[in-house]
Amino acid sequence: MLDQVIEGYVLLHRDTLWMVKGCEHPINGFIAYPRYFKDGSKVKDPIHGLDIARRLGLVKYIDGLKMEVPVIPRYAIDSILDPFNxxxxxxxxxxxxxxxxxxxxxxxxxxxxxxxxxxxxxxxxxxxxxxxxxxxxxxxxxxxxxxxxxxxxxxxxxxxxxxxxxxxxxxxxxxxxxxxxxxxxxxxxxxxxxxxxSCKQNTEIRPISYISYYTGKVRITQALSPIIMPYIYEALGSGGAVLIKSQRMRFSEIPVNTELFLSSCRVERYVSGETYLSLDNPECKVSIVDINY
Structure with a gap:
């Protein structure tokens, strides 16, 4: 059952319900953000959710991601809501x-x-x-x-x-x-x-070896995976061609030739050799310069 926990599953830990994010997770737990308390109140936003996770001691630095994320250990899961059941x-x-x-x-x-x-x-x-x-x-x-x-x-x-x-x-x-x-x-x-x-089961995290940050314009030249998460596009930036990637639905279906201004977005170089410009780090801000459709 735990191998099938992916994006969209809901985990109950104590009095809080956590939404699982993505397909890639640490071996001993799941990246998830608190969304609701059992009394029915809702967590306002991801930043507030991260604060809740930190207070509970559930924020962990994942070296493969080069960042801190909230992680629910497998042993700490009280129950699971399976979207497909x-x-x-x-x-x-x-x-x-x-x-x-x-x-x-x-x-x-x-x-x-x-x-x-x-x-x-x-x-x-x-x-x-x-x-x-x-x-x-x-x-x-x-x-x-x-x-x-x-x-x-x-x-x-x-x-x-x-x-x-x-x-x-x-x-x-x-x-x-x-x-x-x-x-x-x-x-x-x-x-x-x-x-x-793009997954039916969770997988181990693909490790990142190096990160830097990018601020500047990019123009979408090709939509490689605009429908299936993670959303991937080829773009032209100040340094030439770049692959843009996001797990966030707000960056799905971006039309080709859209010009964006990115501020403080992470450039992630993977151990396997690929490099992506990510739109998902909290500091990253994305704004439209021009859109053609």
Whole structure:
């Protein structure tokens, strides 16, 4: 069971529910951020979540990542909410079942329910948005094509974010949302977000050997993996061609020829030889200079 814990799983540790992040994890634990307390209150943002983890002694420096992250040890997990175990799903509103049917996911074993709806099966909260996780690339690409058709037909529309601008600014956040079908609003009623991951089991962390920081403009020249997390793009920066990578959904589906200004973003050189410009470190800020679509 623990080998299957990936992005979207929810871990209960004492009185706090933690959202697992990504596919790569330390051998003895899982990188996860606190999102809800068992009394139903919500952690405001990742920075607050990191403070909570630090107070609990759960922040660990991972040499392979060259940074501190919150880690729940395997032995400290009290229970696990599996997004793909439909017996754990709460009773869902008709609009969600309609949406799942529309995208052909009503009975798909590789489409999981996460976020506030999954948490509501354990904690007394009122879910707001629909969060889905897809662990099969082929299924994810099929659903993505359906989402494009739904947007073209006007059945979904883009979502406007009014408060969550972490790592960006309001203009950048909403300009990218306007061009994204993995997030949107279904029939003017349901706000949805769908992540497609490239793993069905967790793996060991790919070690980074060296980091530096980049500030300057980049222009997206090729979308290598704009739909499947991690999102990867080829770009031109001040030093030439560079690969950009992010685990954050706000940086999915960036159109080719988009010009961005990056501030204090990490350049990560891996032991295996690859180098990526990451958009995920807390200091990194991303803003749009020009977008073409």
């Amino acid at each position: 439909r017996s754990l799903w709460p009773s869902l509103p008709n609009i969600i079942n309609e949406f799942l049917n529309e995208i052909g996911a009503l009975n798909s074993e590789d489409v999981g329910l996460t976020g506030s709806y999954l948490v509501s099966s354990l904690v007394s909260i009122k879910p707001r948005d629909l969060d889905l996780i897809i662990r099969d690339v082929r299924e994810g690409l099929r659903i993505y094509d359906v989402l494009k058709d739904l947007r073209e037909d006007g059945i979904t529309e883009h979502h406007i974010e009014s408060k969550d601008f972490s790592g960006t600014d309001p203009i950048t956040r909403n300009e990218l949302l306007r061009r994204r079908v993995l997030e949107g609003v279904y029939r003017d009623k349901l706000v949805y977000s769908i992540r497609v991951v």
